[in-house]
Amino acid sequence: MMFGKILIAVCLILWIRFLWNRRKLYTMLLKPSGTMGLPIIGVVIQNILFLRGKMKKRTPFMNKYGSTFLTWMGFTPVVMTRDPNVAREVLLSSVCLNRNEHSANAMALSMGLGLLTLQGAPWMERRKQMNPAFKQNVLLSFFPIFNDESRALVNLLNSYVGKGEIDVLPEIIKWSFRISFQTTVGTDVKEEENFENDTILKSYQSLVHITSLYILLPILRNKIVSKLFGFEKRRERAVSTISKTMDNILDKKMRSHPESNPESEMKIIIERGIELFRIGEMPFEELKSECGSLIVAAFETTAHTVYHTLVLLAMFPECQNIVFKEIKDIFPMVGDFEVTYEDLQKVPYLDRVLNETLRLIPSVPISVREPSEDFRLSNGVVIPKGVLIVIDIFSAHRNPDHWGPEADNFNPDNFIPENIGEKHPFAYIPFSRGKRNCIGWRYGTLSSKLALVKILRNFEVSTSFRYEDLDFVDNLVMKLAQVPRLVFQRRT
Numbered sequence: 403m404m405f406g407k408i409l410i411a412v413c414l415i416l417w418i419r420f421l422w423n424r425r426k427l428y429t430m431l432l433k434p435s436g437t438m439g440l441p442i443i444g445v446v447i448q449n450i451l452f453l454r455g456k457m458k459k460r461t462p463f464m465n466k467y468g469s470t471f472l473t474w475m476g477f478t479p480v481v482m483t484r485d486p487n488v489a490r491e492v493l494l495s496s497v498c499l500n501r502n503e504h505s506a507n508a509m510a511l512s513m514g515l516g517l518l519t520l521q522g523a524p525w526m527e528r529r530k531q532m533n534p535a536f537k538q539n540v541l542l543s544f545f546p547i548f549n550d551e552s553r554a555l556v557n558l559l560n561s562y563v564g565k566g567e568i569d570v571l572p573e574i575i576k577w578s579f580r581i582s583f584q585t586t587v588g589t590d591v592k593e594e595e596n597f598e599n600d601t602i603l604k605s606y607q608s609l610v611h612i613t614s615l616y617i618l619l620p621i622l623r624n625k626i627v628s629k630l631f632g633f634e635k636r637r638e639r640a641v642s643t644i645s646k647t648m649d650n651i652l653d654k655k656m657r658s659h660p661e662s663n664p665e666s667e668m669k670i671i672i673e674r675g676i677e678l679f680r681i682g683e684m685p686f687e688e689l690k691s692e693c694g695s696l697i698v699a700a701f702e703t704t705a706h707t708v709y710h711t712l713v714l715l716a717m718f719p720e721c722q723n724i725v726f727k728e729i730k731d732i733f734p735m736v737g738d739f740e741v742t743y744e745d746l747q748k749v750p751y752l753d754r755v756l757n758e759t760l761r762l763i764p765s766v767p768i769s770v771r772e773p774s775e776d777f778r779l780s781n782g783v784v785i786p787k788g789v790l791i792v793i794d795i796f797s798a799h800r801n802p803d804h805w806g807p808e809a810d811n812f813n814p815d816n817f818i819p820e821n822i823g824e825k826h827p828f829a830y831i832p833f834s835r836g837k838r839n840c841i842g843w844r845y846g847t848l849s850s851k852l853a854l855v856k857i858l859r860n861f862e863v864s865t866s867f868r869y870e871d872l873d874f875v876d877n878l879v880m881k882l883a884q885v886p887r888l889v890f891q892r893r894t
């Protein structure tokens with residue numbers, strides 16, 4: 403009897419302590435609007451809402467609760483915002499440089515440690531180390547790869563002419579994967595069987611899929627549960643295929659001297675990593691996982707950007723014709739032609755179309771930060787350590803307060819200099835902003851534009867899919883619920 407009473411008293415004290423430790427959280431719950439205060443109910447409602455991932459459902463939610471609201475992911479409170487002022491404060495703060503621990507750990511399980519998964523001081527150090535690998539002269543040296551792979555893609559699209567509506571996304575993903583692999587580790591990867599027969603691409607896709615599941619359902623990260631559902635085996639198989647291929651490539655690279663390297667004119671990202679490894683600043687395992695990390699960050703994002711641009715131009719033929727005329731002025735002849743960096747500076751309308759595509763369908767739909775200490779917003783709300791902040795890029799880009807009542811419509815003129823010049827600088831953030839922005843944003847833009855120039859000069863693209871029927875699914879990389887198929891007709 404006595405023991406029972408002591409037990410109840412201890413439980414009560416622990417419960418009060420738990421509540422006391424979370425007092426800042428409860429204070430915060432009273433400030434931003436949202437479905438505050440009822441985590442369990444919130445979990446159910448929100449998860450049904452978000453796990454289905456239909457992004458458009460967030461809009462009425464934000465219209466009701468305001469541009470910044472509180473929600474729950476599992477038992478973790480989340481401040482979600484589409485307000486550019488809040489986005490600016492978060493993305494520029496030195497307190498908000500970390501991705502959320504849970505996603506970083508889930509990614510690290512499959513991809514190891516790299517820019518995507520490192521946190522705190524080690525991330526800062528790595529970012530400094532890797533920034534030189536994305537300088538202008540390095541990007542310029544990638545043009546032969548961009549041109550070669552885009553030529554191969556155009557040749558393949560030629561075989562689709564007269565075949566009706568085609569699901570072209572898998573081929574664009576292959577194009578993007580081949581580019582990101584070669585610019586990361588060198589063109590000699592083409593000698594690897596795993597690369598040429600797409601085994602390694604499938605391994606990466608499998609890892610990305612498993613990582614998304616690990617993020618959505620943390621229970622799967624438990625080895626026993628993961629084994630039970632067969633994910634552990636798939637993960638191990640994929641990691642082993644990637645690791646063996648990387649070992650082969652790195653082994654050859656380490657043994658060759660840079661001067662005797664036939665690619666010495668071309669800088670590749672791994673060279674920076676090898677340099678750091680040789681001076682003892684990057685362990686071998688991290689060199690491998692950094693390459694993997696960069697490939698993962700690059701290929702799906704870029705592929706979806708190109709694909710979404712083609713889809714929107716297929717839906718808006720009058721815009722496609724303007725792009726076509728602009729490209730034809732520079733490249734009067736159809737077929738194959740070499741595209742230079744200078745050529746890509748002469749297509750301002752294509753720039754607008756690409757920006758408008760990334761506004762309406764940003765390949766990375768959210769940016770998540772976990773403050774390393776309590777974080778005070780300028781409106782006085784303190785976001786306690788442990789609460790996640792989600793910058794909802796998708797909704798920010800469609801925020802009617804900043805993009806007007808036509809925010810959901812496709813209109814490349816949003817990016818005419820005088821129009822975009824008036825906008826809040828954080829109303830358009832497809833590559834995020836601040837110190838932890840996308841390291842590959844210029845690379846992604848250049849390779850996408852180059853492929854689009856080649857494709858749109860050679861083909862007229864159309865689709866029977868309607869713009870109004872597009873539905874967007876939240877994921878590591880944003881997907882379309884139904885993938886529009888495209889028709890390719892030859893241009894003259």
Ligand code: HEM
Binds near residue numbers: 699700703845850
């Ligand atoms: C059009 C294509 C791309 C888009 C839309 C895009 C978008 C983004 C966004 C929004 C982030 C920030 C995510 C966050 O805040 O958590 C990010 C991070 C990152 N991106 Fe990209 N990206 C693209 C292409 C690329 C390419 C081509 C590369 C590499 C070659 C790359 C490498 C990375 C890396 C390494 C990070 C993490 C940076 C860090 O944490 O320091 N991305 N990207």
